[in-house]
Amino acid sequence: MNNTYHDLVNQTFNFPQEDINVKDGHLFFNGLDIKALIDKYGTPMKLTYLPKIGMQINKAKEMFANAFKKHRYEGNYFYCYCTKSSHFSFVVEEALKHQIHLETSYAYDIEIIKKLYEKKKINKDIHIICNGYKDKGYTRRIASLINNGFHNVTPVLDNKDELKEYAKTVKVPFKLGIRVAAEEEPSFPFYTSRLGIRAKDILEFYVDRIEGYESKFQLKMLHIFLNKGIKDDIYYWSELNKIINLYCQLKKICPELDSINIGGGFPIKHSLGFEYDYQFMINEIVRNIKVACKKSNVPMPNIYTEFGSFTVGESMAHIYKVTSEKVQNDRETWYMIDSSFITTLPDTWGIGEKFLMLPINKWHEEYQRVVLGGITCDSHDYYDSEEHINEVFLPKVNAEEPLYVGFFHTGAYQDQISGYGGIKHCLIPSPQHIIVEQDKNGKLVDWVYAKQQTAQSMLKILGYMK
Numbered sequence: 001m002n003n004t005y006h007d008l009v010n011q012t013f014n015f016p017q018e019d020i021n022v023k024d025g026h027l028f029f030n031g032l033d034i035k036a037l038i039d040k041y042g043t044p045m046k047l048t049y050l051p052k053i054g055m056q057i058n059k060a061k062e063m064f065a066n067a068f069k070k071h072r073y074e075g076n077y078f079y080c081y082c083t084k085s086s087h088f089s090f091v092v093e094e095a096l097k098h099q100i101h102l103e104t105s106y107a108y109d110i111e112i113i114k115k116l117y118e119k120k121k122i123n124k125d126i127h128i129i130c131n132g133y134k135d136k137g138y139t140r141r142i143a144s145l146i147n148n149g150f151h152n153v154t155p156v157l158d159n160k161d162e163l164k165e166y167a168k169t170v171k172v173p174f175k176l177g178i179r180v181a182a183e184e185e186p187s188f189p190f191y192t193s194r195l196g197i198r199a200k201d202i203l204e205f206y207v208d209r210i211e212g213y214e215s216k217f218q219l220k221m222l223h224i225f226l227n228k229g230i231k232d233d234i235y236y237w238s239e240l241n242k243i244i245n246l247y248c249q250l251k252k253i254c255p256e257l258d259s260i261n262i263g264g265g266f267p268i269k270h271s272l273g274f275e276y277d278y279q280f281m282i283n284e285i286v287r288n289i290k291v292a293c294k295k296s297n298v299p300m301p302n303i304y305t306e307f308g309s310f311t312v313g314e315s316m317a318h319i320y321k322v323t324s325e326k327v328q329n330d331r332e333t334w335y336m337i338d339s340s341f342i343t344t345l346p347d348t349w350g351i352g353e354k355f356l357m358l359p360i361n362k363w364h365e366e367y368q369r370v371v372l373g374g375i376t377c378d379s380h381d382y383y384d385s386e387e388h389i390n391e392v393f394l395p396k397v398n399a400e401e402p403l404y405v406g407f408f409h410t411g412a413y414q415d416q417i418s419g420y421g422g423i424k425h426c427l428i429p430s431p432q433h434i435i436v437e438q439d440k441n442g443k444l445v446d447w448v449y450a451k452q453q454t455a456q457s458m459l460k461i462l463g464y465m466k
Contacts, residue, residue, distance in 0.1 A: 082308030
């Protein structure tokens with residue numbers, strides 16, 4: 001019986017994998033020697049590997065192209081990046097290098113759009129899908145973009161009254177979308193999503209409020225998003241077919257309608273045992289839309305997606321050092337890390353999210369069952385199970401070299417939820433952030449985007465220093 005950590009992984013999974021492999025007992029992430037980066041920068045460390053963003057975008061574009069070709073689909077495909085997944089400039093600008101479009105969620109997103117235009121990262125032809133519940137600050141900023149020549153801005157109506165704001169503030173003809181309220185899964189505490197307009201109300205709303213105003217605004221898009229994401233189950237196909245059938249009905253009385261936006265929701269790998277047939281799902285989505293349109297004798301719509309986690313999630317990792325081992329009883333061994341899960345990976349604490357967790361070194365050492373503990377004083381600051389099993393196994397520690405642990409594919413939402421650079425639980429500092437990107441010659445270069453947060457910066461925020 002082999003007892004090293006490397007043997008455990010080889011016996012459990014198909015390994016190595018596309019972005020994870022091991023050389024001389026050290027883990028490599030997308031070809032990066034993580035141990036070498038630790039030796040250079042130390043821990044805790046947040047690492048962003050920018051080339052992965054383009055790889056994901058091009059992967060999705062190719063799969064949709066394959067599906068369109070297979071089914072002889074007659075519409076166009078538009079890849080939008082969901083900015084709320086990560087608003088950092090280096091993320092958005094990297095994504096924009098690959099001819100994508102943008103989706104916004106709040107008023108301040110529009111300020112980002114303006115800055116991108118000033119920096120010549122985008123032009124006024126870009127498609128901007130404006131989602132979310134919109135207060136006046138948001139609707140006025142959207143109107144400002146449209147009035148200033150961004151002719152592919154599409155505000156997606158979240159409620160019926162939202163249209164009144166655009167009617168008052170937009171001075172030129174513009175495009176509209178409508179978000180269709182999804183029915184939630186039976187396990188949810190409520191039946192219908194708070195977001196969007198009920199499907200049964202949309203036809204009447206179009207006739208009463210939109211149809212007679214084609215010179216001012218035109219309904220171009222139906223939008224849907226499901227919290228559980230794009231999954232091969234009855235619930236997903238039922239909700240998707242609902243919006244497809246609604247498109248077919250509306251198209252017959254609204255010739256301007258030409259697009260379906262299926263939102264985001266492609267999963268990313270949070271375990272070495274992850275399996276998901278992206279191409280199959282895309283093929284089925286395209287086929288379902290085509291079949292329904294042929295049956296109703298209406299043109300096939302353009303297809304928009306708004307991939308956030310899929311775009312940026314697999315580009316980032318969080319690296320920690322195990323600072324000590326604590327044996328609390330005969331069944332529980334704690335590995336204490338030099339940071340906090342609550343402050344750096346809040347989804348592990350808030351919604352029980354599991355990430356791809358692997359040791360960086362000591363792959364040739366024996367392993368044991370452990371619980372990882374953060375350094376806050378909160379009893380909930382721990383990580384004790386992986387996605388494929390309700391346990392955590394890691395190599396045994398010794399005095400020769402510290403054990404380093406990495407959480408991979410952490411690039412979506414964690415900074416937004418934790419409030420990167422702000423005040424954290426127990427005043428635990430935000431870790432240093434290291435960027436790895438390709439230079440003009442294609443060579444990988446790494447640099448410090450932000451140093452670890454200091455006590456002085458926190459005291460200033462708290463009012464102890466001027």
